[in-house]
Amino acid sequence: MTETVELPVSREHGLELLREMLRIRCFEDRCYRLYGETKIRGFLHLYNGEEAVAVGAMRSLRPTDAVVSTYREHGHAIVRGIPMPAVMAELFGKQTGCSRGRGGSMHLFDASRRFYGGNAIVAGGLPIAVGLALAQKLLRQNDITTCFFGDGAVAEGEFHESLNLASLWKLPVLFLCENNLYAMGTALDQAQAETDITTKARAYRMAAQPVDGMDVLAVETMVSRAVDEVRTGRGPILLEMRTYRFRAHSMFDPQLYRDKAEVAQWERKGPIITLTTRLKALGLMSEDDYERCEREANAEVDAAVQFAEASPWESVADLERFVYAGPVA
Amino acid sequence: MPDPLPDSRSAMSYRDAVREALRSALIADPRVFLMGEDVGRYGGSYAVSKGLLEEFGADRIRDTPLSESAFVGAGIGAALGGLKPIVEVMTVNFSLLALDQIMNNAATLSHMSGGQFNVPLVIRLATGAGRQLAAQHSHSLEGWYAHIPGLRILTPATIDDARFMLAAALACPDPVLLFEHQYLYNMEGHLTAGLEAVNLHNAAIRRAGRDVTLIAYGWSLHKSLAAAEELARTGIEAEVLDLRTLRPLDEQAIIASVRRTRRAVIVDEGWRSGSLSAEVTTRIVEQAFYDLDAPVVRVCTAEVPVPYAKHLEDAALPSPDRIVAAVRTVLESSGSP
Structure with a gap:
């Protein structure tokens, strides 16, 4: 079971967490509409329901820490500080996008924020995270690498190889598994003989704990502790964030594999509802506060969409640019 | 220290x-x-x-x-x-x-x-x-x-x-x-005396010749040099080009050599289908077709998983004998030099 954490929270802190989650939620809801309007194409994986993980986790990281992410990474990117207009422009495929229109939804990058990308091969980012941490260790930087991945990734060999290597070499990696219970349409218990992901980490002598991924305060506390521990250099840690994806896997998913009742049940304990209920019960916020935060978030999304709309396309003459960093004779 | x-x-x-x-x-x-x-x-x-x-x-x-x-x-x-x-x-x-x-x-x-x-x-x-x-x-x-x-x-x-x-x-x-x-x-x-660095951009002519260009890399380079030695005994001067870098290919060096010799044999330990030899052939055909006196010929590994038994493995791989034979075919199809 996840550890129950009853944390003191101030109005200011609580509202900040809420604002960040609403920034993601409003961004994702707008993306859903923009996909219908064909402004965004390709694969689009939305993060609704999992906002507490990105928001709670990213707060403990330093600007010099490295972040490796997945193809469901809009939330990670935005909370890490990539400007929302650059993210939206990337989804539009524009030159001003954070990958200059070459990556799209699944491949957001930002070197200045040490954001090493959405990786669209499940578990493909884990070995890279191990290498980034190896560099941090050998260069004696006091930085760590945080690596997001989903429950689907634990079926891949790269997950097992990477956990072993990180633990064997005592590397400063924080593995954050976003367990939303489904790898596309395959439920965890349909794919794994052992469904407790922390057990797998412990097989590699790695400290591991489950966390209620719907409770942003719990995520924040557990990640903060884990980050401090990883930063001491004693080795990697895995946290299993138990969460749920409210929307379809991608825009091409009729969701035949799960009941609407199951989705509704998880929505009732969603991360935004959980936090607002707690803050209201403590008398720390009102419905007006919520509406103001939502209005602000939507205004930011509006501005991002306007920026993306107005941005130029990359010149076709630059099609082959960036394939090599060095000269091509 | x-x-x-x-x-x-x-x-x-x-x-x-x-x-x-x-x-x-x-x-x-x-x-x-x-x-x-x-x-x-x-x-x-x-x-x-x-x-x-x-x-x-x-x-x-x-x-x-x-x-x-x-x-x-x-x-x-x-x-x-x-x-x-x-x-x-x-x-x-x-x-x-x-x-x-x-x-x-x-x-x-x-x-x-x-x-x-x-x-x-x-x-x-x-x-x-x-x-x-x-x-x-x-x-x-x-x-x-x-x-x-x-x-x-x-x-x-x-x-x-x-x-x-x-x-x-x-x-x-x-x-x-x-x-x-x-x-x-x-x-x-x-080592070449005085050499301190090499570049990654240029193919290298390892043996100069006027009658045919053997294009190779890796172990195949040495088989090509052995074949050239054998051919020289019968008065055929093969140029041997070492590709060195397969990507990006030094297309200029390939085309320049083929334009001089007007004949090309490509030696590649990869399988023929969809191979590097196919790529080199295509570049020659695209850019030096009218300079050729004979069709390009390839010596590649036979299209089998490489077998264990020595005689079978030998038969599967490019060899100096196969290269010599390929050169003779090219020369016959274009009239002897």
């Missing part, structure tokens, strides 16, 4: 040349490290890294578990993080277990990130057949990797290139795959 590097005038093996290349790189830059299966305590599967663990320590000569995908990916991450990794994948055959990292990450990250990231990673791999190791240890997949934009593919075939290509690869900001033919490790030779 490290031992001084050996006198470049003395004879050395290809293996020694690669080892000295590694030593020089490790001495020159503290960010350089070597990682792979059995590179440390074992001394390298082909004894290339023997003694390096003792000289440079376990942080820089790093033994890995048999986890190709993880340690190649870790090489990518370490390169992104500011180190200069040399990852040894014991043989190209095992690189298939790391193909996701090589193709989906190393080759794509620069472009996919809009040029924000680059991957200055060197992967060394032993390649090729010829030692009765059967199908799973005898692949020649360098031409296959040369298909992939974002990678640079090197095939050192001489002592000079074995000694100096690594430094050039490490200076390159892009992922480089460096293919060392397993049959060449025991080859002895001399």
